Amino acid sequence: MATRLAYAVPLRRLGLGYHKDQRGAIQWARENLDWLDRYCFYRRYDDLVAAFEKHFVLTHREIDYCRFRAGSGLLAFALATRGIEPLFERLFRRLGFMALEMRKRTARRHQLEYRAFRDCVSSAKTAMTRRREG
Numbered sequence: 001m002a003t004r005l006a007y008a009v010p011l012r013r014l015g016l017g018y019h020k021d022q023r024g025a026i027q028w029a030r031e032n033l034d035w036l037d038r039y040c041f042y043r044r045y046d047d048l049v050a051a052f053e054k055h056f057v058l059t060h061r062e063i064d065y066c067r068f069r070a071g072s073g074l075l076a077f078a079l080a081t082r083g084i085e086p087l088f089e090r091l092f093r094r095l096g097f098m099a100l101e102m103r104k105r106t107a108r109r110h111q112l113e114y115r116a117f118r119d120c121v122s123s124a125k126t127a128m129t130r131r132r133e134g
Helices: 003-013 025-039 045-052 062-070 074-079 085-094 108-133
Strands: 056-060 100-104
Touching: 003 025, 045 056, 045 100, 062 074, 062 085, 074 085
Parallel strands: none
Antiparallel strands: 056 100
């Protein structure tokens, strides 16, 4: 049994996976791994970060995603155990799974506008303080 199949089958039996039907866990895993090989194209992590970090703040969300997908099975119970999250994060990333939350970075123009606004407010406060004192 190939390495990927060796971990895909137990994960499927734990309740993970999508498009679950009457197929057995081994058949389901084989067919889905074949689909992944045909339709998914992977990039190196460093290349992904370099491409997206310019415009987005990246946050890893593997554990949150797995909790959401696990429902109420055995994996959900294991993921609910606090303190071992780093172990699961390393395991999921080692197995080739990554879930990233990407939030758009504030545009430079907006940052400059905010600074100008802040400086304007600060100047106005200083002027008001001087009028009161003077």
